[in-house]
């Protein structure tokens with residue numbers, strides 16, 4: 001038995017905003033645009049959204065203060081702007097951080113008695129309509145019910161709610177053409193982690209596995225080419241497609257142990273999310289290969305062996321320039337990870353000692 005639910009209307013391809021902006025029309029009269037300082041402008045996505053809003057005679061207000069790994073105070077600030085301005089819907093433009101922030105803000109505006117902490121309890125059932133426009137190809141947030149935020153104490157964690165699914169997303173690969181080599185790599189590797197982690201998850205289904213396989217294949221065949229030809233739209237299109245598919249995978253399965261291992265490394269040591277996650281894949285997968293080898297079928301369908309997969313990760317350079325972790329941090333990170341829900345959906349047994357070992361093996 002399996003089920004499949006993804007209510008987001010997806011538009012994918014060149015000029016999708018210009019050709020389909022009428023789908024915004026029914027969402028309300030005034031939009032809160034949630035974004036960071038740069039990517040929405042540099043990519044051309046903001047210009048396309050503003051031109052669509054003008055044609056539809058909509059009003060808008062821009063909240064452009066979202067930073068990487070958005071903290072609770074920024075979410076509260078966005079909520080205040082939205083409430084003061086009486087907005088009817090929210091548009092997130094950017095990478096995972098602005099998109100995740102926009103989803104959280106849309107719930108908080110619709111439930112103004114809630115605090116950011118309370119988003120994690122799931123005690124709400126409405127949000128303002130959400131539109132997402134990704135300017136990277138990694139997070140998949142444009143097609144998921146997740147939002148990952150960072151507390152003021154530095155704890156990065158996601159919450160999940162069906163009201164978090166965007167109503168509409170516009171994925172135009174040309175918005176990723178100006179991404180640097182480093183961001184192209186770290187975001188594509190995040191998407192790869194989503195597809196691989198989704199395929200090993202105990203929640204994987206026949207449908208999610210089909211999408212995971214295609215996503216892994218697209219990244220295998222296009223990432224290196226894209227890194228060598230940053231302005232090639234065909235490679236960009238394939239990475240955007242891979243990221244969307246991987247997002248649709250984790251919308252069904254959630255992520256597994258590597259994501260949980262990576263969160264603290266990102267917050268405390270500044271290692272970018274995609275890299276901080278994927279560096280753990282080979283050793284987690286080796287343990288699964290021993291205990292539950294069938295769970296590697298999707299990955300091996302594309303890469304043939306775990307060794308080939310590890311070589312690919314080495315070739316694209318994700319293990320370069322990693323920081324040294326302090327021993328006390330490894331202990332505290334491991335104690336957090338062992339309690340995370342990700343452990344339960346990872347198909348092998350991991351004790352807190354195994355988790356410490358996973359940190360030590362990568363950061364020795």
Ligand SMILES: [Fe+2]
Pocket residue numbers: 139190193194259273277
């Ligand atoms: Fe991720």
